[in-house]
Amino acid sequence: MKVTLAMKPTNTSFIPIEAESIVPKNFLLGTDLSVWRGNRELNLDEVFSVSVEGEADRPEDIEVVILGEDTFRLKRVGEYMDGGKITVLGDIGMHCGNFMSGGTIEIHGNADGWLGREMAGGTILCRGDAANYCASGYRGGRKGMTGGTVEVFGRAGHFLAENISGGAVTVHGDAGDMAGAEMRDGTLIVHGDCSRPAANMKGGSCYVYGTAHAMLPTFKKIGTVRHEGRTLIHFTGDIANRGKGNLFVKDYRYLD
Amino acid sequence: MSELLIKNACVIDPLRGINAETMDIAILDGKIVEDVSGAAEVIDARGALTLPGGIDSHTHICGTKVNFGRYMSPEDMRAGRTPRRGPMHSTSGYSVPTTYGNSYRYSAMGYTTLLEGAMAPLEARHTHEEFTYTPLQDTMANALFDGNWGILEAIRDGDTKRVAAIIAWTLRAVKGFAVKLTNPGGTEAWQWGKNVSCIRDPVPYFEVTPAEIIRSVVEANELLHLPHSVHLHCNNLGTPGNYTCTLGSLGLIPDLNPKRQTLYATHVQFHAYGGSGWKDFCSKSEPIARLVNMRPQIVIDMGQVMFGRTTTMTADGPMEFNLYRLHHDKWSNHDVELETGSGIIPVIYRRKNLVNSIMWAIGLELALLTKNPWQCLLTTDNPNGAPFVRYPEIIALLMSKRYRDAEFATIHPDTGSRVPLPAIERELDWYEIAVMTRAGQAKALGIQDLGKGHLGPGAEADVAIYPIRIDEVDPSVDYQKVIEAFGRTEYTIKRGRVVSRRGDCLVDGSNATFWVRPKVSDDYDMGKDPDFIEKFDRYYTVRMRNYPVQEEYLNRNRCIETEAEI
Amino acid sequence: MIVKDVVCPFCGCLCDDIEVEVEGNRVVSVGNACELGTTKLAGEKRMKNPILRDGNEWKDITYDEAIRYAADMLLSAERPLLYGWSGTHGEAQCVGVHMAELVRGVIDNTSSVCHGPSILAIQEVGHPGCTLGVVKNRADLVIYWGSNPIDAHPRHLSRYTRYADGFFLENAFRDRKVVVVDIRRTETANIADEFVQIKPGGDYAVLSALRAIVRGKTETIPRTVAGVTREQLVRVVDLCKEAKFGAVYFGLGLTMTQGKYKNIRNAIELVSELNRHTKFTISAMRGHYNVYGSNEVNTWMTGYPFGIDFSRGIAFYNPGETTAVDILARKECDAALIVGSDPAAHFPRRCLEHLADIPVVQLDPYPNATTAFCNVQIPVAVTGIDAEGTAYRMDGVPIRTRKVLSTDYPSDAEVLSRMYALMQEGREG
């Protein structure tokens, strides 16, 4: 079954629309769903022209396609998603794929903050850039992402994979400041540059194929290793935090 | 004039010796009366269990420390969020809910009176502000004196009357209800990063021992004729082998008061540990209960631990730091100048953890081994042992050996060799539960004469009607029904108004705050004492005139005046 | 007439030993206060009556009209922002929370642009702190990190630290060491025993290095960290470990620089680590006299200290999304009620551009920068001068501010309560 949600053009109001109801399994029961614009509850079809092709009796057989100019205003799409597919033919707003445990979300444009927050499983592909707190945790510093994979083909913002405790995050472009902060477990790979990677890490592995700017002084240099055809410098730390994590960088600069 | 008649109530009212009599309860303008007119609104209880409103004699719900527990725990707030609905405001939180969350959930369980277990006098205003937003229960607060410099000095000088005078001035100033000692001496030592090991270990600089503090403050408390006894959180909370320290502390207490206990020892589960370390950690509930059984002057509360996530918070700063070093999680500490301190950390009690399993057993053992239910009251030291919403499960565990065995089978396998619980057959009855959840509290707090904890004519019309017929339910078998019944009343009535119906709160409410004002002679009025004033001005950072809590902070002001012997 | 023990409604020190001389209905002199407090207590030109923007001019209106306007604005909004709150008393803040809950709006206070990051850090690792008097009576080491009390909290040094004698320190100036850490050699740095000058953006690295050195891992640390030599770092750690009682006070130099709350988290973790060796505490130098009160009130009523979004009925908290600057810059609100603050003076321009596009009502005694963006401004009494109410000092000690003048201006709580009553009629009645 393919559900197409074409977002209707709206006035200039930028008030976000919270659409946690947009999860494949919800469409098993039809399209009578509601979303929220600020404090107003709206029917799905007030915001989208909805069309459904084919049938399905399990989420795995459902693809939801979201398109339109204003899709960047949609928050919480795919929250608690456990199967099926969501394709966004454009940008998506904050909290896409939060608490996701299964299925696939593919974003053709950019994703706003908290993409895949506290994700436990499944796959997120972001063809464009991901903003801050991609694959991170929630306020209060509890576990971040615990499983699944997030792949960003563009750049990622600050606090990428903050508190990550499992799963794998790959960013093909540069990442911002504090990538992998408070990392506990899991894997973070940044193909480009980033600054202050793996700050205060306890465990897990963080790879920076580019340059680690403002490298923190509290990582212990072990030596060099070969990794997927690259030579990387291996550090352990963060020793400020009794950390037992591994940080691999192509090169680095201290703020000395 | 508002009249209410509750018909066909199956009443248990221990303070009046009533045990499961079916009767009517007449209410006029918020008080229980002999009779009401035919115009009275009628509630048919249909034989459901009807008790005086529940009273929690040791809980942490309002004030600086509690609010900091909320402040630092957004992840806890995500649980239990409800939107504004009718007269109910929105709520958040599980182990440290918002004030409305506490009030609504307590009310749904039939609780109408709460005692905040620890209020730092300097920050009392904060506690009273939160009381205002805890609308469905009457409130009162223990004021902390464990590290009070003036008192430590007076004790060093052997001047018990001065100790009493300082307590009197402070209680009156901060609108406190009772005297709390938390790890006496330890909180002062902690302001140097130290602690006291037990009751004979002197406090740095002041050179007085916890034993001297406890004894002297107990005497002072009785000099002031306060309704409640001294409320003690013993030294050494949570450490293996601390039961000897607890026995020593309880052993210090003479029997000074014919009407009530002379000492209320709180959350004793945390103080009943054997062993020389965590490896041979074990239960010492038996010697503790044996001592309590021999000493009518002692009342304790359980401090039951239940498995799951919660937040620990106490004025016992050094203890919280030790916990932090065990868990290495978030840690907050807040020392209060010239007075006391506090600490907070989140914890998870796990069934698979041997120490946690033993702690769980100890609380139940204390309740089951203490012969007289008036001497062991039901608490979790909310939220330290567990959030208060777990009370119904605790009631069921105390009433059902079968339930205890079923739970026991799920905890750490080595627990059996460390605790006496499996051998304990006792199952508490409905009457004993009523004692441990309201009547006993009223007596221990000394508020039964103020119309609390019973349903006699003249009493405050605080009533809880639970959806259960005790003639039809065998609690030792149908413990699930007991849990459901105590989890949500059919009606909770506060001051003659139905405030909660099947879990929904119906009114915004407005509580009363109970506080004491001991009348002392001019010689003992610290407000006029040059030395007291001079030290206050020099060492506090708040002016003496700005220290007392103004009456603006009390909703319904229930001032209890006492005639002091000084 | 001289009023004693007046509470100063300027900064988070909340000094309560002020003497104010009142003649007729004017403050003629102020004693004990710093320059900041004196000027505020001496008063400034107040707005006379409520005003309404009518096209390109201002019209005087009545309080009833103004309050009705605000109530209607909030009731009809899809995502109203209720912002400010640190410049008023707790009783008013409580009404504000009830209003936000009723209209399902977002309520945020000025901590999102002062110590919000400190709160985010505390939510990750907790907060070993104490009241100011504990430091005054015990601390033999005080560290000011990224804070400049001489300019921002002028009496902090004389009441609690550098010049404040205490129970265990008869001569504070001699017995108490003061360390200042900053990127600028501020005036405060000039009165320090040790000044640590850090390259901009280097606080986090320096804090990490200190933690490692406290744990005995000095050898891993490079020769210099963000412009600070390893020798000086070791010297500072030794000072800390030798102290009987150490206290860190940090300011916006940590909260406003790169990494934001991670800087504070690192500082807190340093202090927690130091507690394994000696007694150490850390506290934020809160700015507005009652910004901490707005955190306290929000916390007991909603569970969160700031940045609370009631759009969906339940409280949702996510600073960076539900905070005022983000919401305004992203144009995610359609009305704003401003109480006890001046966002137009303190927010980046993009936020003001949105304020210009939406209806705005402000409660403030004075014409200020935000006035220019108001549809309606309602002048109110100044808490601590002609209104009384609860304020929370930077260390959490609540103090009731005094009323030294009586004027005809209503208090924030009075105005907001009337507004809330109208809103309840509109929504529930």
Place this chain on the structure above:
Amino acid sequence: MTYLMVTGRTVNQGVTVENKTSAEYAEETSTCFMHEFDMLELGLDDGDAIQVTGPCGEVVMRAVASAEVEMGTVFVPYGPYANHIIDADTHSTGMPDFKSHEVEIEPTDEEPKTVHKLMEDLGGLAYDR
């Protein structure tokens, strides 16, 4: 030339903060404290007008020499002038980069605007009664 702009509290900012329409407040918050060498390099004397350009536009301030700031760094008291060029991006923390902005500074003949004018440029309406 590029400089790091740091904003912060000053006594004078605090003293005038409750009277934002005053000339004193405008004067204090439109002051850009610079290292004297940086001023030399730009040929500036105390009190000269400068155009400060940030990520979100430009604003005219006055340069004043200060011993407190390092070369390459300038300090501006909190207020509407600094905020006229500060980026609203908080990196999803709620807090803008008030203390770490790269700015361009060059001499100018223009005068600093009044606070009223700044507000009106952004769509506000001055109230001056």
